[in-house]
Every structure is written in C-alpha cells, then in structure tokens.
Amino acid sequence: MLRFAPSPIEDMNIGNLRVAIFNYIVSKQLNEDLVIRIEDIDAEKIIEGKDKEIIEILNLFSIEYKYIAHQSDSLKYHQKIALQLMSQKKAFACFCSDNKLEELKEEAQAEGKPFAYDGFCETLSDETVLNTNAPFTVRIKKPESNIKFTDLLRGNFDYTPLEVDSFVILNQGKKPTYNYACAIDDMIMDISMVIRDEKHISNTAKQIHVRNSLSYTKEIKYVHLPSIINEQTNLNSVKWLIDEGFLPSAIANYLVLLGNETPKEIFSLEEAISWFKIENISKKASKFDIDKLKFINKKHLETIDDMRLSKILGFADNDIGKLAKLYLNEFSTIKELKENITAIFAEKISSKDFEKEFHNIKNCLQKAPFFEDFEKLEKYVEQETNLKNKDLSKPLRYVLTGTYDGPNISDIYPLIKNYLGEIVR
Structure with missing residues (x-):
C-alpha cells in the first residue's frame, strides 16, 4: 500500500502534485493500492472545502x-496508542511551559547547538504526575x-538519539502531532512505501522511532524527492495552471520529465508507467520552467x-477543434485558444482603423x-463594396x-463558414 497525504491548508502546489503522480505510477508498477490520506489534524489551519478541491484535482x-x-477520524486510536506508550514507560507527561521550552531553545541557540528537550519531566514519578494539576503534553522517550x-534515491541516513529527541506526540489539547499521527497511520494502513518531499527526511527518523517503540517490524521503503524551485509563487498552484489553460496531461508530462531521464519528451502518464524508474x-532540486511547460502543452x-x-x-x-489548432503556431494554452475563438464569435460593432470599410463589409x-x-467570398465582397487591397483584406x-x-484567413474560413450568420451578426 502507498499513500498520498496532502494537507488541506493551502492550494495543491506542483511539488505536491508530483508526489501524487509518482505515488500513482509506482503503485501501478508494484500492483499495490494507493490511498489518499487527508492530514487534517491541525483544525485551526484547515481551509474549508480544500480537501474536496484536492480530490477534484487528483481526479x-x-x-x-x-x-x-x-487523519482526524483516527484521533481516538492515536490517543489510545499514546496511553499504551505511557503505560509501557516509553512516553511520558511533560508539564514544561512554553516559556521554559523557549528558554531551552535560546540557550541551545546561544551555544550553537540544536535544540533538544532536557528530559526534566521524564523522571517524574507516577505519584507526582497524578498530583500535578497542570496542562501537559505527551512526549515519546528518545531512542x-x-x-x-x-532512502532508495539518496542512500543511507543515520540519526543519533539526540537528533531524534524526546519529541511531543500529543499536544496539550490531546491532539496528535504530525510525526506521531503520520507514523501511526502508516502502521495501521499497512503502508509499504512512502514517496514524499525531501523536507520530510528528518521526520522519517522520528516516525520510524514511533513504530520501533511499538515493536512494529515491517520495513517501510522511503523515497524523498528533491524540491522544485519556483521563483514565481503563483506558478506553484496547480489550480492556477489549470485555470490558465494547461492540460492535466501536459502538466503531468512535465512533472515526470523534470529532473528525470526519459526515453522521449512527450508522453502520457499511462505510458510512463511502463518505463519510469524513481531511482x-x-x-x-529542479527549476520550474514555464516556457518548457508551454512547449509541452502545445505538443x-x-x-x-x-x-x-x-x-x-x-x-x-470537429471544425472548431481544427480551428483552435490553427492558432497553435502562436499560442500554447487553452485559455489563449479560447480567447481567439471567442473573438471570432463576439459581436463586432466597429473597427477603429477601418470604420467605413468595416460597416460596408459587415453589411x-x-x-x-x-x-x-x-x-469566392472575398471576390463577392470586393464586387459589392468596391474595396480592394488592405482596405478590403484588413477589415x-x-x-x-x-x-x-x-492564421491565414483562407485556412480559417472553411472551418467557420457554417457559422457565418452568427459571426457577422
């Protein structure tokens, strides 16, 4: 089982989409199922309807x-397992205040060291914990x-206990933190391979530690994909690219091609399944090139x-489809083609440069x-209006x-002749 785990707190970006596409391709190659897990634990940041938008894009x-x-549907299970870890002395209640933790972070920063929890609450007795009437988090003991x-792409990684740390698994509201919930969900879903962005490399060690603490022995394979560098923020949004007129097939083609060696440049997602190798x-990191995407979209x-x-x-x-393709010499997106087709069928009231000629020809x-x-049409108009050369051709x-x-008007006309009455209304 593979999983794609988006968070509904922002628009799906091209990096997320590439992760989804690679998970889909590899799931097909391995003949394993792919599950979509909406990571909605952080309720305060969730944008209403964004989960449905993500699914619509995937479809x-x-x-x-x-x-x-x-993910929120498994909340009780997350809490139950946290209690299990606490009963086994593999996790503990932490009463340290935010101010105290901030002091520890500042001290570590001043000493040029990475922040790590000092373990103060780890040694508290059960009696002390029961008699302490204060909010607390739950931390897992460091390995x-x-x-x-x-990592199948990057090789071997080795994290020390200090780097993994005694991190929080339940916050004061008893909601699971990202790494804890992710580790538990991958376990209960029987995930066999995780493909995700490179920003999660350090998280992988923490998630493995959670499962090790539960004596979960199944090996999960990992691939952490390099980031996509994009200097223009709006180009990150998949929804924006679709609205701008890029075909899903072209976007997918480009994202598979990006930073990869492929047998050909233009292909479908289904074709890629037969030869794609994630390793x-x-x-x-690869730089997003909008001009390259436009070229692929045109193809x-x-x-x-x-x-x-x-x-x-x-x-x-069919003729309107053929008509739109005449404009591909100059344009490359659905939006641009639609603008040109719309211009053909829009009512023309006047022409700034050929006002008199325009009205004569239209009539x-x-x-x-x-x-x-x-x-034959042009000859007829010439005879009826006595207009010639650019006074005829332009208007x-x-x-x-x-x-x-x-495009040449002689190429356009055969494709619009049946709509002439509507066009010259």
Whole structure:
C-alpha cells in the first residue's frame, strides 16, 4: 500500500502534485493500492472545502486510488496508542511551559547547538504526575540507539538519539502531532512505501522511532524527492495552471520529465508507467520552467482529438477543434485558444482603423449567399463594396475573426463558414 497525504491548508502546489503522480505510477508498477490520506489534524489551519478541491484535482489528473481517509477520524486510536506508550514507560507527561521550552531553545541557540528537550519531566514519578494539576503534553522517550534507514534515491541516513529527541506526540489539547499521527497511520494502513518531499527526511527518523517503540517490524521503503524551485509563487498552484489553460496531461508530462531521464519528451502518464524508474530522478532540486511547460502543452494540444478540444472550448464540432489548432503556431494554452475563438464569435460593432470599410463589409456579409471557399467570398465582397487591397483584406479579416492578424484567413474560413450568420451578426 502507498499513500498520498496532502494537507488541506493551502492550494495543491506542483511539488505536491508530483508526489501524487509518482505515488500513482509506482503503485501501478508494484500492483499495490494507493490511498489518499487527508492530514487534517491541525483544525485551526484547515481551509474549508480544500480537501474536496484536492480530490477534484487528483481526479482531473486521472490518479486512481483505493479510498480516501481523513487523519482526524483516527484521533481516538492515536490517543489510545499514546496511553499504551505511557503505560509501557516509553512516553511520558511533560508539564514544561512554553516559556521554559523557549528558554531551552535560546540557550541551545546561544551555544550553537540544536535544540533538544532536557528530559526534566521524564523522571517524574507516577505519584507526582497524578498530583500535578497542570496542562501537559505527551512526549515519546528518545531512542536508546541511532535510527538508521535507507532512502532508495539518496542512500543511507543515520540519526543519533539526540537528533531524534524526546519529541511531543500529543499536544496539550490531546491532539496528535504530525510525526506521531503520520507514523501511526502508516502502521495501521499497512503502508509499504512512502514517496514524499525531501523536507520530510528528518521526520522519517522520528516516525520510524514511533513504530520501533511499538515493536512494529515491517520495513517501510522511503523515497524523498528533491524540491522544485519556483521563483514565481503563483506558478506553484496547480489550480492556477489549470485555470490558465494547461492540460492535466501536459502538466503531468512535465512533472515526470523534470529532473528525470526519459526515453522521449512527450508522453502520457499511462505510458510512463511502463518505463519510469524513481531511482533515476535527479537528487538535485529542479527549476520550474514555464516556457518548457508551454512547449509541452502545445505538443499535447496538437495531438488532442478535435472533438474533445472543441468541447473543452465550449462547442461540439470537429471544425472548431481544427480551428483552435490553427492558432497553435502562436499560442500554447487553452485559455489563449479560447480567447481567439471567442473573438471570432463576439459581436463586432466597429473597427477603429477601418470604420467605413468595416460597416460596408459587415453589411455585405449579412446579405451574402453561402460560399464554399474563401476566394469566392472575398471576390463577392470586393464586387459589392468596391474595396480592394488592405482596405478590403484588413477589415474583412477583422469582421470574420475579431483581429487583424493570425492564421491565414483562407485556412480559417472553411472551418467557420457554417457559422457565418452568427459571426457577422
């Protein structure tokens, strides 16, 4: 079993999406299920509806999963196991105030050392704990020996007991902390492999320590992916990229390609399953390149079914799909294509540079008979209006397309001729 564990406190970003995609690919390769675990323990930070938005995005990218679980549903189980650890003297109540802990952090910082809990409450007797009427957290005792694990991408890691520390597993509100809840959930879900961002490397040692303390012996394989460097914050949001007109298939293609060696540049997610090797991912952070994504998006738009493209643009006509593809020489997103198609069908009231010519041509076209090809139509308009050269070509193009430039009008006309009445209304 593999899991993707997003937190509903922000928009899904491209780094999170890449983690989801890699989990999906590897789950298919290993013939194991993928579960979505919404990490919603930190209720104060949760944005309402964000969990549903995350699922919608995963569905949009055709990421298949066995089921959806919310971490908060396991709260009683988290608390029960914490009590078990306390009864076994593997965890203890900590009455240290925030001020005291802050003092310890400042002392460690002044000495140039990493902060570690000083163990003050670890030796309190059961009688003292029972007679202390004060809020407390629950801390797990630090390990007695080093915590070692192997990352399939990065190799071996070795954390000392001091680095793992006696960290908090239940806060004063008796809610589980991230590392504790994550460790317990991976255990009860029988997770066999964890693929996630490199920022969690130190967390892995803490989570292994929790499971070791519970005598859980199943080995979980780990892959910590390098980060994606993105200088423009808005480009991090998957929702923003979709709204800007990037196809999910192109975004997925780019994220698999990023920092990876692939047999070809343009491919589908399903194709990637047959050759993807997660151990081939670069260990270095990769820079997000919007121009590269635009190139890949254009390639996917070039091969998309004409009818499907037409429906994405709000029509149901192969010709509209073909029409949109004429604009791919200059544009690369659905949003840009839609703007051009919208301009064609928008009502044109006037033309700043060719006011008189515009009205003559528009009136002429409103009365014109049907013509199969553009040359005959153009000749008809020329005869009826006595306009020639740019006085004819410029405003005629504008009446038909809403712009003065773009693909050859002779290529556009066969695809819009059946809509001429609507276009020149």
